[in-house]
Amino acid sequence: METRPDVFSVLLFIVVLHSVAASPSYSSSSSANLSFTFYAASCPSAEFMVRNTVRSASSVDPTIPGKLLRLLFHDCFVEGCDASVLLQGNGTEQSDPANRSLGGFSVIDSAKRVLEIFCPGTVSCADIVVLAARDAVEMAGGPAIQIPTGRRDGMVSAASNVRPNIVDTSFSVDEMIKLFSSKGMSLNDLxxxxxxxxxxxxxxxxxxxxxxxxxxxxxxxxxxxxxxxxxxxxxxxxxxxxxxxxxxxxxxxxxxxxxxxxxxxxxxxxxxxxxxxxxxxxxxxxxxxxxxxxxxxGFFESWGQSFFKLTSIGVKTGDEGEIRRSCSATNT
Missing domain, CATH: 1.10.420.10 (Peroxidase, domain 2)
Structure with missing residues (x-):
């Protein structure tokens, strides 16, 4: 069956908004401070610049969408969606063997460089990772989804936090349920x-x-x-x-x-x-x-809701974290 992603854009937007309003887990967390218009005044072209970067990279390398989507999972499940997986250095998340095969970093870095030219110190690396993965899915034929922004970048990245927080390919259903549940995710989300x-x-x-x-x-x-x-x-x-x-x-x-x-x-x-x-x-x-x-x-509709929840795990907003000047290092 062939489907057009744009058909789902409005529908998923409505469904996601309903899910946020109906679920206490959203309103009681930092994700409640995210906004669909967060960069409307400070960097109105932010999403366009990220999307254009992802499109350019994907046109050259068709494996980019898969890499960006995997990068998002490995970021959000460890320390929350705060770009901690992008930090380089000894003992960081990247140094764990489970993360050494991650890709897509150059795409995030390219988007960040463009954004720093037009909107310096404004758009977080955490938001870029989320938006890039969202756009990658759509460009690969998946649904178009509206995602709120306003995440801030974390300042902690430890290899020791990786293995206890990501799904291993040998996991049983029970092991995956336990891990997803610890992140506020349901069996349906799994x-x-x-x-x-x-x-x-x-x-x-x-x-x-x-x-x-x-x-x-x-x-x-x-x-x-x-x-x-x-x-x-x-x-x-x-x-x-x-x-x-x-x-x-x-x-x-x-x-x-x-x-x-x-x-x-x-x-x-x-x-x-x-x-x-x-x-x-x-x-x-x-x-x-x-x-x-x-x-x-049905899969696309469910994806929109679960993807929204994924990108809301442990987000930092307000005075938490920082807006990094470079995605690979903290500002201090």
Whole structure:
């Protein structure tokens, strides 16, 4: 089914506003201080400049949308959506092995440089990360979503905070539920936001636990929940002696299109990660996977709401944090 993202723009805007008004978790947190018109006076072209930067980068490298979306997840789940993942240095979040394969930093830096020329000291790196991921999804064919701004940049970034706060590809449904719940996210959010794997790529090591080496050193499938034909394709792409730099598309069918193919893949047992496959195998999440596989409109509507909640996790506003001059370092 083909869909036009612009059809959902107004609808998602209304749905999101309703969700904010109805949910105490929003009104009782710093996210209540975010605004849809935050930069209207101080930097009215802020969103345009970010969008244009993402569009230019994506036109050259089609993997950019997936990288920007993953960057957002790894930022918001650790310390909240405060651009702490962008800080460089020994012991920062970037130094954790789970973050060494992150990409898209150059896109954020490019947008920040432009914004510092036209609106110096005004637009936070945290807002840029959120807006860039939002725009990346839309440019890849996903829904257009209105997102409030006003986040400030955090000043703490520690590698020790990474592993306890992000989903590992080997997680069970129970482990993911526990982590999402700690961030104020529901089971519906878990299944919906897992749909981010409809774009992006992964290193072979991210799903190597589903295989093992036989006596001859060749990879063999040990996870019987994985489609055997698909497993053979993965083995061809990731032989036992493959380079650590080898990448595999999360979605083998529509690799660079943000759609509901991810859920269709789960129905045919072609989820790349174990954390994908368990969503169809578990009775608590199977029905929603089936619904999204058969209804892209429904997935897009749910994505708008869950994405809004994701980008509201632990935000800093008002006098909290700072507006960095450079996204890779604090001002002090």
């Amino acid at each position: 299944v919906t936001l897992s749909g981010a794997h409809t774009i992006g790529t992964a290193h072979c090591s991210a799903f190597s636990d589903r295989f093992q080496k036989d006596s001859k050193g060749k990879l063999t499938l040990i996870d019987t929940s994985l489609n055997s034909t698909y497993a053979d394709e993965l083995i061809k792409q990731c032989p036992a002696d493959s380079s650590p730099s080898v990448l595999v598309n999360n979605d083998p069918d529509t690799s660079f299109m943000f759609d509901n193919q991810y859920y269709r893949n789960l129905l045919s047992h072609r989820g790349l990660f174990q954390s994908d496959s368990v969503l169809f195998n578990d009775e608590r999440t199977r029905k929603q996977v089936e619904d999204f596989a058969n209804d892209q409109v």
